[in-house]
Amino acid sequence: xxxxxxxxPTPSDxxxxxxxxxxxxGKYAGIVTRFPPExxxxxxxxxxxxxxxxxxIAREFGGVCHLRMDDTNPTKEEVEYVDxxxxxxxxxxxxxxxxxxxxxxxxxxxAQRVEPGEGTEPFYASxxxxxxxxxxxxxxxxxxxxxxxxTPAQTDEYRGSPDKPGRPSPFRExxxxxxxxxxARMKAGEFPDGARTLRxxxxxxxxxxxxxxxxxxxxxxAAHHHAxxxxxxxxxxxxxxxxxxxxxxxxxxxxxxxxxxxRALYDWILENLPVPQPRPHQYEFARLNLTYxxxxxxxxxxxxxEGLVSGWDDPRMFTIRGLRRRGVTPEALRAxxxxxxxxxxxxxxxxxxxxxxxxxxxxxxxxxxLGVLRPLKVVITNLPAPVTCQxxxxxxxxxxxxxxxxxxxxxxxxxxxxxxxAPPKFFRLKPGGEVRLKYAFIIKCDEVVKDAAxxxxxxxxxxxxxxxxxxxxxxxxxxxxxHWVSAEHAIDAEVRLYDRLFTEADPEEDGRDFKTVINxxxxxxxxxxxxxxxxxxxxxERYQFERLAxxxxxxxxxxxxxxxxxxxxxxxxWAKEAKKV
RNA sequence: UGCCAGAUGGUGUAACGGUAGCACAAACGACUCUGACUCGUUUUGUCUAGGUUCGAAUCCUAGUCUGGCAGCCA
Numbered sequence: 001x002x003x004x005x006x007x008x009p010t011p012s013d014x015x016x017x018x019x020x021x022x023x024x025x026g027k028y029a030g031i032v033t034r035f036p037p038e039x040x041x042x043x044x045x046x047x048x049x050x051x052x053x054x055x056x057i058a059r060e061f062g063g064v065c066h067l068r069m070d071d072t073n074p075t076k077e078e079v080e081y082v083d084x085x086x087x088x089x090x091x092x093x094x095x096x097x098x099x100x101x102x103x104x105x106x107x108x109x110x111a112q113r114v115e116p117g118e119g120t121e122p123f124y125a126s127x128x129x130x131x132x133x134x135x136x137x138x139x140x141x142x143x144x145x146x147x148x149x150x151t152p153a154q155t156d157e158y159r160g161s162p163d164k165p166g167r168p169s170p171f172r173e174x175x176x177x178x179x180x181x182x183x184a185r186m187k188a189g190e191f192p193d194g195a196r197t198l199r200x201x202x203x204x205x206x207x208x209x210x211x212x213x214x215x216x217x218x219x220x221x222a223a224h225h226h227a228x229x230x231x232x233x234x235x236x237x238x239x240x241x242x243x244x245x246x247x248x249x250x251x252x253x254x255x256x257x258x259x260x261x262x263r264a265l266y267d268w269i270l271e272n273l274p275v276p277q278p279r280p281h282q283y284e285f286a287r288l289n290l291t292y293x294x295x296x297x298x299x300x301x302x303x304x305x306e307g308l309v310s311g312w313d314d315p316r317m318f319t320i321r322g323l324r325r326r327g328v329t330p331e332a333l334r335a336x337x338x339x340x341x342x343x344x345x346x347x348x349x350x351x352x353x354x355x356x357x358x359x360x361x362x363x364x365x366x367x368x369x370l371g372v373l374r375p376l377k378v379v380i381t382n383l384p385a386p387v388t389c390q391x392x393x394x395x396x397x398x399x400x401x402x403x404x405x406x407x408x409x410x411x412x413x414x415x416x417x418x419x420x421x422a423p424p425k426f427f428r429l430k431p432g433g434e435v436r437l438k439y440a441f442i443i444k445c446d447e448v449v450k451d452a453a454x455x456x457x458x459x460x461x462x463x464x465x466x467x468x469x470x471x472x473x474x475x476x477x478x479x480x481x482x483h484w485v486s487a488e489h490a491i492d493a494e495v496r497l498y499d500r501l502f503t504e505a506d507p508e509e510d511g512r513d514f515k516t517v518i519n520x521x522x523x524x525x526x527x528x529x530x531x532x533x534x535x536x537x538x539x540x541e542r543y544q545f546e547r548l549a550x551x552x553x554x555x556x557x558x559x560x561x562x563x564x565x566x567x568x569x570x571x572x573x574w575a576k577e578a579k580k581v
Numbered sequence: 582u583g584c585c586a587g588a589u590g591g592u593g594u595a596a597c598g599g600u601a602g603c604a605c606a607a608a609c610g611a612c613u614c615u616g617a618c619u620c621g622u623u624u625u626g627u628c629u630a631g632g633u634u635c636g637a638a639u640c641c642u643a644g645u646c647u648g649g650c651a652g653c654c655a
Contacts, residue, residue: 012595013594017597036655037655038654038655040654040655070655072654072655073654073655075654076654076655151653152652152653155653156651156652159651160651161583161651162583162584162650162651163582163583163584163651164583164651165583166651193653194653197653206584207583207584207585208583208584208585208650209583209584209650209651210650210651212651215652215653217653218653219653220653234653236652236653236654236655237654237655238655241655257586257587257648257649258648258649258650258655259649259655260585260586260649260650261584261585261586261649261650262650263585264585284586286587286648291592297655339593339594339604339605340593340594341593341594341595342594343587343593343594344586344587345587345588345593345594345648346586346587346588346647346648346649347592347593347594348592348593349592349593349605350591350592350593350605350606352592352605352606353592353593353604353605353606355605356604356605356606357605359617359618363617363618368615395615395617395618396618425616427616428616436614437614438614438615439614440614442614469614474614477614478614479616480614480616481613481614481615481616482615483615544615544617546615546617547615547616547617548615548617570615570616570617570618571616571617571618572616572617573616573617574616575616576616577616
């Protein structure tokens with residue numbers, strides 16, 4: 001069953017407008033986009049926006065989209081990240097854009113695109129190292145690149161600053177022959193890390209610092225996770241990215257706003273090399289920011305490394321893996337990522353928007369179940385024998401059917417569904433009051449049993465045996481309905497109740513350290529009493545414990561030991577009402 | 582006080598010289614065997630100042646504010 005909203009409007013934004021115009025003009029033979037993560041960390045919800053944009057454009061304009069590892073820095077990248085990124089991307093687009101995803105054959109370095117399958121893998125920028133190298137030689141031969149011997153510190157100093165022009169490197173005027181020879185020796189491994197670089201010869205006085213003879217290659221005697229030991233010089237982002245786009249035949253290279261100033265360099269490189277035409281162009285949009293979270297890989301890494309969360313897939317993390325583990329579906333994440341829109345405005349989106357998308361999705365698909373998080377015993381004093389009740393599996397899906405639940409003399413109800421001194425608007429159980437037990441009977445609280453400390457430990461109630469749900473006299477109305485489970489039949493489950501990781505909407509407001517505003521209550525673990533049908537809970541299934549929240553089975557679950565993650569609570573009007581008092 | 586980008590309700594986003602709309606949030610109400618869902622109603626907006634025009638969120642000028650840019654990271 002596809003849970004994509006039936007009437008999802010086709011998104012429209014300034015980038016799609018440009019693509020549409022190019023399609024109308026027939027500028028490119030086909031639309032080819034790409035999602036180019038660096039495999040140095042896990043994907044987060046910000047990447048989800050980019051994935052949905054790039055794959056969305058491809059599917060809407062009859063194009064294709066490459067997954068490409070932007071792996072030009074061997075010291076930071078690992079196969080572990082390649083694998084997780086690939087898995088997350090395929091999960092996110094599943095059932096939506098699988099058909100536009102393109103890979104290449106394992107071992108192929110010519111960017112021949114194929115559909116994913118046996119013997120294929122994502123594209124890698126590192127597959128193009130030889131071509132990139134050859135292009136660099138061409139640049140040198142054209143007098144447009146040179147080998148520079150400045151140290152890193154000197155390079156910085158010569159570059160100047162945004163408001164002060166730089167000055168030329170003393171090595172800027174080396175002869176072409178000398179540059180060719182030196183670059184060859186760099187490649188041959190004759191120099192130590194950092195000793196020399198290859199730089200483009202552009203303009204040391206440009207107001208755009210990225211045009212002040214930017215570095216193209218640096219020396220790194222390090223093995224590469226994909227290219228192996230073949231190289232000891234590695235290209236930098238600006239040089240590798242535009243050419244990788246060109247090599248793969250990308251038409252629209254979409255990235256985030258901070259690359260705006262790099263566009264001039266992107267264009268310079270492609271205009272000064274004999275690349276196929278029409279060449280790709282870069283377009284920038286604003287990255288996603290969400291309230292009550294931090295978004296950069298660096299900060300997420302910090303949370304993981306310092307043990308503030310259990311890992312990259314901690315359900316409190318807004319990594320794609322964390323969201324997955326929490327129980328968010330790809331449909332919900334997509335609906336959100338597409339819904340926030342694409343602009344150049346630096347925005348801060350409220351998490352409420354994400355939460356809404358998750359609830360909307362889960363409300364449609366979740367199986368309803370009865371579960372009590374914080375149990376309080378109820379004894380039905382007048383129940384002659386156990387009774388079987390029929391419960392609806394999913395009110396928004398008739399085909400989900402019903403199931404039987406046992407109603408017995410001893411039950412568990414939610415502790416917070418009883419109040420001894422209840423305000424007038426409290427519609428649940430109170431001494432002498434009546435409430436309906438969902439799918440079962442109306443009960444009346446006759447007696448409150450307390451322990452020596454004065455804490456309520458048991459309620460003794462009588463059921464209106466005539467009021468059974470579905471029965472002839474079920475029509476009698478009481479104001480409240482609460483959930484329950486049979487004490488005899490209920491099974492235990494560990495339930496992890498997650499809340500937002502930060503107490504402040506903007507954890508880094510005024511430059512404060514986000515670690516000072518971590519929510520100490522972002523995880524609470526309880527042992528819940530849940531109905532026995534949940535013993536068969538499946539990882540792919542989603543559940544709503546009625547009146548409480550949506551849950552998904554955690555990977556820590558084992559046969560006989562259930563673990564559920566709370567994906568998101570139901571909206572709770574009573575919580576708001578209770579706060580007013 | 583260098584260069585680039587941006588500014589529409591609380592938040593996000595439409596309107597492409599012609600009625601400022603949608604979503605989330607908020608408030609109120611209806612319904613309810615989930616205080617959920619659903620439905621209805623309501624509040625709140627074009628950064629400022631000039632100009633062009635019959636008419637400006639949109640075009641022009643000036644200003645204000647915000648973000649980005651000085652890794653041998655991407």
